[in-house]
Amino acid sequence: MPAYSLPTELDEPTLSESDGVRYLHFNTAWIQGAMVVRAPTELVLEYTAQMMAWLLFLAPPKGSDAIGLLGLGAGSLARFCLKRTRSQVLAVEWNPRVTSACQMFFKLPPQARLDVEHMDAAAWVADPLNRGRTPILMVDLYDAEARGPVRDSVAFYRDCRRALGDVGVMTVNLFGDHDSFPRNIDHIERAFDKRVVLLPEIDAGNRIALAFTGPPIAIEADTLMARAEEVEAQFGLPARRWGRALMAYAKDGVFSV
Numbered sequence: 573m574p575a576y577s578l579p580t581e582l583d584e585p586t587l588s589e590s591d592g593v594r595y596l597h598f599n600t601a602w603i604q605g606a607m608v609v610r611a612p613t614e615l616v617l618e619y620t621a622q623m624m625a626w627l628l629f630l631a632p633p634k635g636s637d638a639i640g641l642l643g644l645g646a647g648s649l650a651r652f653c654l655k656r657t658r659s660q661v662l663a664v665e666w667n668p669r670v671t672s673a674c675q676m677f678f679k680l681p682p683q684a685r686l687d688v689e690h691m692d693a694a695a696w697v698a699d700p701l702n703r704g705r706t707p708i709l710m711v712d713l714y715d716a717e718a719r720g721p722v723r724d725s726v727a728f729y730r731d732c733r734r735a736l737g738d739v740g741v742m743t744v745n746l747f748g749d750h751d752s753f754p755r756n757i758d759h760i761e762r763a764f765d766k767r768v769v770l771l772p773e774i775d776a777g778n779r780i781a782l783a784f785t786g787p788p789i790a791i792e793a794d795t796l797m798a799r800a801e802e803v804e805a806q807f808g809l810p811a812r813r814w815g816r817a818l819m820a821y822a823k824d825g826v827f828s829v
Contacts, residue, residue, distance in 0.1 A: 586599055593608055594606065594677065605648055607678050617776075618776070618778075619774055625780065626708050627809070634659070638687070639657070642710070650674075651679065654683055663687070671688050704736070709736055710742075728759075729763035730763040733785050740785050741783070745778055746779050748773035768784075771818075792825060792827075793819055793822060796815050
């Protein structure tokens with residue numbers, strides 16, 4: 573996506589449906605999001621569930637602080653967060669057609685706690701008015717060709733860090749087996765002082781990176797797994813699997829980042 577461009581015909585949302593699951597596309601076979609028609613708040617795609625792995629480290633924000641989404645997709649994460657938390661949810665979506673498709677076909681509810689801002693994600697995080705606005709930021713920025721994130725510079729990720737404020741967690745959807753992957757990891761590490769960990773790549777090829785800002789984190793294995801059990805019980809997410817995976821970063825039984 574060129575800098576601050578406008579949507580074209582290649583960005584027109586299209587739909588498909590199979591076995592009770594509705595999918596969002598952009599005029600290609602690439603899946604941009606999905607929804608179980610009879611259970612719209614479920615996270616049907618595994619990588620979208622992994623984007624919630626920040627729950628292992630921070631509780632959902634309260635007050636005016638929001639859960640931030642860069643890229644609305646099919647609205648899966650927005651629906652889930654509105655259902656499962658009491659937090660404000662702020663989505664930055666470049667293409668108003670995507671928002672309309674979410675409202676018409678993906679049961680994105682009119683909700684006082686949901687704010688959708690239509691602008692380029694890079695411009696949004698670069699705006700000084702948005703610094704510290706979203707202690708949680710989930711970044712999923714792909715176009716019709718899905719060749720890698722359309723915003724991935726060091727400057728972009730540094731601006732994401734500023735949007736998190738003093739203490740926060742960013743999760744980013746990447747493709748593990750793709751030329752864009754090492755570049756993104758390098759840029760995220762440079763922006764976040766190497767405070768980055770990765771969940772294992774899933775069968776579809778997605779790999780979720782978590783980046784941290786705030787005081788250093790050092791968590792005993794038992795404490796991390798206890799938190800994972802709480803998250804799994806409260807939110808219905810496979811958090812124990814995430815906790816076990818993250819222990820690959822532990823030294824002497826302590827996860828540090």
